[in-house]
Amino acid sequence: MADLGLFEAWRMWLDNVQVNQHTLAGWSILGLGRAGKALSFVAGLTVILDIAGPARLSSLATWLRRRRDSGDFPLYVLIFGGWWFVLAGILPDWDLGIAGTIFANMIIGLLGTIVGAYVAVFVWLGLRCLLSWLVLGVAAWLAHPQVTQLRLLAIFALLLGFHFDLLAS
Secondary structure (H helix, E strand, O other): OOEEOHHHHHHHHHOOOOOOOOEEOOEEHHHHHHHHHHHHHHHHHHHHHHHHHHHHHHHHHHHHHHOOOOOOHHHHHHHHHOHHHHHHHOOOOOOOHHHHHHHHHHHHHHHHHHHHHHHHHHHHHHHHHHHHHHHHHHHHHHOOOOHHHHHHHHHHHHHHHHHHHHHHO
16 A cells, blocks of 8 residues: 555546545545545535525525425324334244234234324424525525635535546546
């Protein structure tokens, strides 16, 4: 594992030599590539949020706070409670008889649905409020006058992250 310079690493990469096992100024090129992926994601997300704009993000946050009485709440109950019926189906082989096994499956399934309903209420109310608060904060942050510098920084970070991601590939 040799320590390469930037131009030497790119020369080797252009010659179809794997450079991800080497280091670049003491840093693992594979690690730099992974960091580049994360940096590209964050920078791209910043660009996408900037394209969406503060007004659309604020309206999304308002929609998230207002839409608590929607009809998809039973879907959350099924998602978080229905898996207990699957768990009840793979019960250990207890010698309860046919009636005892059916009763045990029903108890586990129903208790799981009740627990799932409480989890669904938490997800429905708590997560939506948290997401609304986060989106509203991002919208307020994007409305700040100094975001222009952030846009340039995000584009630079996107290019830098893509650079190291491509080098590690």
